[in-house]
Amino acid sequence: MSDQHKGLLEVVKKILPTAEHGQRASATMKEIKLLNPTSFEYLMEKNPKSWCIAFFQEGKICDAVENGLSESFNNIIRDARKKPIITMLEEITLYVMERQFNLSIKGSSWPEFKICPTIITLLIGYEKLKGKNVLPTGLNQFDTRNLTESYVVDLDKKTYSCRVWQMNGYGCLHSVATISFLNRDVGSYVDLMYYGVFYKNTYKFPMYGMNGNNMLPYTDFTPLLPPLRIKMSDRPKVNKRKDASEKTTRHMVSNVGKRILCSVCKQVGHNKVTCPQVEKPKKLKVERRKKAISEDGNGRRGGSGTKANEGGNGGEGGSGIKPKGKDNTRKMKHS
Numbered sequence: 295m296s297d298q299h300k301g302l303l304e305v306v307k308k309i310l311p312t313a314e315h316g317q318r319a320s321a322t323m324k325e326i327k328l329l330n331p332t333s334f335e336y337l338m339e340k341n342p343k344s345w346c347i348a349f350f351q352e353g354k355i356c357d358a359v360e361n362g363l364s365e366s367f368n369n370i371i372r373d374a375r376k377k378p379i380i381t382m383l384e385e386i387t388l389y390v391m392e393r394q395f396n397l398s399i400k401g402s403s404w405p406e407f408k409i410c411p412t413i414i415t416l417l418i419g420y421e422k423l424k425g426k427n428v429l430p431t432g433l434n435q436f437d438t439r440n441l442t443e444s445y446v447v448d449l450d451k452k453t454y455s456c457r458v459w460q461m462n463g464y465g466c467l468h469s470v471a472t473i474s475f476l477n478r479d480v481g482s483y484v485d486l487m488y489y490g491v492f493y494k495n496t497y498k499f500p501m502y503g504m505n506g507n508n509m510l511p512y513t514d515f516t517p518l519l520p521p522l523r524i525k526m527s528d529r530p531k532v533n534k535r536k537d538a539s540e541k542t543t544r545h546m547v548s549n550v551g552k553r554i555l556c557s558v559c560k561q562v563g564h565n566k567v568t569c570p571q572v573e574k575p576k577k578l579k580v581e582r583r584k585k586a587i588s589e590d591g592n593g594r595r596g597g598s599g600t601k602a603n604e605g606g607n608g609g610e611g612g613s614g615i616k617p618k619g620k621d622n623t624r625k626m627k628h629s
Contacts, residue, residue: 404490426471
């Protein structure tokens, strides 16, 4: 086994062309430790058997590491989870009952001792891919390689050095290429769990319906009343409540290096907002009316004369400054 060093990898291919090159999980963890020590510490705290395929147990006929199935189910019952417990359970029961019936009808026409159509579609896609070089090394043992990878396939044990065949039960690109090299039926090497008879046994027990509340027998017990509804001051929380260890910052995808394609002229480098072929609306020219009388800062009319009786800052023709001393204005007497 090599440490994935480019120089060592190429030398081993030239000197020992039939040597097996395995990729260890420890080497991958070392790369993670160099790139992000925080992520390395977080992963080491978890059990690697729950997230790393290298530690998965063989023979389980499942190589999935994502939680897409549970996420899909949680999305279906999202509205039901907001309702009372009895109503929530009834809605979940109706959904599971209908889904189980539809899946049983889906596989009712499948042959019992043949592979399911989904697996057949995957195998046909593998057979169409070319570029694999198969070299026999022993009795039903082969070395399957391409330009940069090399794996050992044992058809008698149904094993594959990358462990994909042992994990999923129907093989992968290299195992299918090896079986096709011998002109054998690829379906005969698929695990029995993918046959129609096992699929039918999974859904042969239906979920029967239940009567409503009107069909329940009466009792002498005091009927239970729902609790009083208390309206909270804040809006109800619908989104998932994240743990303290989860990432709270919003993930934004950067557009650096991304090719922008205009949807109007189909040219690269701009979008439809800045496209020169799009007619932009003309701006309306609004002319402001010129004021005949200038206004000063206080909003009162005045002139700009230099004499005491011409203009000023605030008077009606005066300077706007009151002279010091007594007021000489005569008081008008009423006759």
